[in-house]
Amino acid sequence: MRVSVICVGRLSREYQAVWRHYQGLLRPYIGLEVFETAEVPLSLGEAQARTKEGTALLSLFRKGAFTVALDGRGRQYSSETWSALLAEKKVSGHSSFQFVLGGAAGLDECIVAAAHVVWSLSDLTFPHQMARCMMIEQLYRALRIERGEPYHH
Numbered sequence: 001m002r003v004s005v006i007c008v009g010r011l012s013r014e015y016q017a018v019w020r021h022y023q024g025l026l027r028p029y030i031g032l033e034v035f036e037t038a039e040v041p042l043s044l045g046e047a048q049a050r051t052k053e054g055t056a057l058l059s060l061f062r063k064g065a066f067t068v069a070l071d072g073r074g075r076q077y078s079s080e081t082w083s084a085l086l087a088e089k090k091v092s093g094h095s096s097f098q099f100v101l102g103g104a105a106g107l108d109e110c111i112v113a114a115a116h117v118v119w120s121l122s123d124l125t126f127p128h129q130m131a132r133c134m135m136i137e138q139l140y141r142a143l144r145i146e147r148g149e150p151y152h153h
Helices: 013-026 046-058 079-091 109-114 128-147
Strands: 002-008 031-037 066-075 096-101 117-119
Touching: 002 046, 002 128, 013 128, 031 046, 046 109, 066 109, 079 128, 096 128
Parallel strands: 002 031, 002 096, 066 096, 066 117
Antiparallel strands: none
8 A cells, every 4th residue: 555645834843753653653554655845824815825735735646546635624434434444445446545634724625626535533623733643643543453453552
């Protein structure tokens, strides 16, 4: 399984340790690559930021990859249901997945429309860097559940 994380901005030092932890735990299971675009200043307006960031994110999409957009407008899943969904997509022939995360202004509609699945982590709002760390943790959890392996972190 090959996974691309396409996101706006770099992780700050506070979040880098969490990211590296789960990236290391995922190494035996998947090939993981990260593509980051520049954050657009919110002083230009949230709509303009979303549009510019959306264009940049779209340019990084991998053709043929199963696309998951993380967005508050999406569907929420239990960890078990999320694991089953990813497993079903793999069984149906998908070997390449891309997870797309926006910046502070969220995702542009063009990204949401291009996604196969729109995934909401919660009804709560999280900083985009925290959401990125939560996404990788849930990916790791889903793979462990799929394999029937214990998970206690």
